[in-house]
């Protein structure tokens with residue numbers, strides 16, 4: 001990209017009566033040069049803030065004409081580097097397109113713009129007795145467009161699944177500016193290739209999403225939270241498998257190991273955690289349409305937990321009690337990130353293999369002299385593993401951080417898993433994609449990319465190696 005490409009685009013964007021908001025100053029661009037894991041030192045040419053599909057289309061037409069790469073962006077809360085621009089690119093921020101256009105109770109769908117904050121959508125539909133289940137840990141921060149583009153998971157996937165099954169239709173703008181509509185306000189279809197689901201999880205590399213039709217469920221109004229300490233990871237995983245085998249399907253089964261607890265407590269003396277010495281704790285959330293059914297599930301959980309090594313779980317009923325049980329889990333990522341440089345993996349394996357995956361992380365970290373802290377979604381077999389630089393010298397860290405990830409991802413795949421459960425590939429995991437996918441699969445994906453974006457202008461260099 002030469003700077004002149006982008007300046008030709010910007011000259012055309014600025015002309016005309018309806019001006020799109022443009023930022024080109026270093027201070028204006030700076031907040032858009034990073035996500036939560038990657039910071040670019042290369043300046044983008046500009047950040048553009050369209051307010052309508054027509055404006056997105058206009059920008060992409062010009063980007064195609066002048067061959068300027070474009071990265072769509074939601075809230076920048078991603079942790080794979082996928083929303084980070086390269087030098088001379090345009091950042092297309094969807095944050096001004098943030099309206100909840102409709103919540104349709106009859107068809108149980110919501111129609112939203114991509115910049116709407118996921119937590120706001122959840123509140124808006126709950127006010128009408130409906131439920132949008134996916135709840136990433138960043139729910140009050142991230143946008144629904146970012147969730148769709150990464151196929152975000154989160155804290156309720158055991159029972160409700162991730163973002164994908166809730167996306168019924170999209171409006172999207174292709175790299176050349178053409179607007180397409182995929183799917184619609186219906187629950188199923190068998191009408192050709194499923195373009196909606198192809199765009200879900202495509203990390204801004206196939207199209208810019210400008211409208212989303214979301215599937216909604218009836219709102220479960222009652223909830224209880226349990227915290228169960230276990231003497232070992234095997235016992236905890238055994239409990240997860242036993243709970244599901246007994247046909248209790250809680251939305252949430254979260255793994256909180258001792259290392260993660262110590263990390264939070266070391267930095268947050270105000271947070272209390274009832275089981276700081278147990279090897280691992282399981283945070284369980286049970287929900288339902290009425291209190292008796294939730295109480296029934298909790299009563300059925302007790303003997304299972306006891307059998308699996310946790311006879312005295314804590315049970316929280318009120319929102320404030322529940323919040324207290326959640327507080328440590330919610331602080332884990334921040335406390336780890338505060339420890340200094342790290343690399344993070346987001347592996348997913350069959351849930352029965354979780355203890356093996358935790359041990360693989362510890363072993364890989366130890367081999368390179370790195371502290372390892374893991375936590376994650378036990379019910380999904382999805383583990384967030386952080387390898388910390390600690391006191392390692394910069395030069396050693398550079399090579400160790402790459403080697404440790406490669407070894408860990410190889411172990412993940414040998415355990416029957418894959419290298420991203422929910423955060424996506426972006427730029428960080430891109431070199432490792434061949435560990436998870438065959439050459440044939442990657443070629444097929446390249447062909448799909450080319451069909452959507454022949455000049456490779458939408459978020460180039462992300463996802464595909």
Ligand SMILES: Cc1cc2nc3c(=O)[nH]c(=O)nc-3n(C[C@H](O)[C@H](O)[C@H](O)COP(=O)(O)OP(=O)(O)OC[C@H]3O[C@@H](n4cnc5c(N)ncnc54)[C@H](O)[C@@H]3O)c2cc1C
Nearest residue numbers: 074075076077078082137143145146149152153203204209
């Ligand atoms: C504290 C914390 C907790 C988190 N917890 C979770 C979790 O539980 N589960 C989980 O899955 N993730 C989690 N994340 C990661 C992150 O929040 C998700 O990946 C989220 O989906 C990103 O949304 P965003 O709006 O910030 O998107 P961004 O980071 O801005 O972008 C992410 C990707 O989406 C693309 N994109 C954004 N908008 C559009 C659009 N309109 N059209 C096309 N492409 C688009 C971007 O190009 C980029 O590739 C967490 C992050 C943090 C910081």
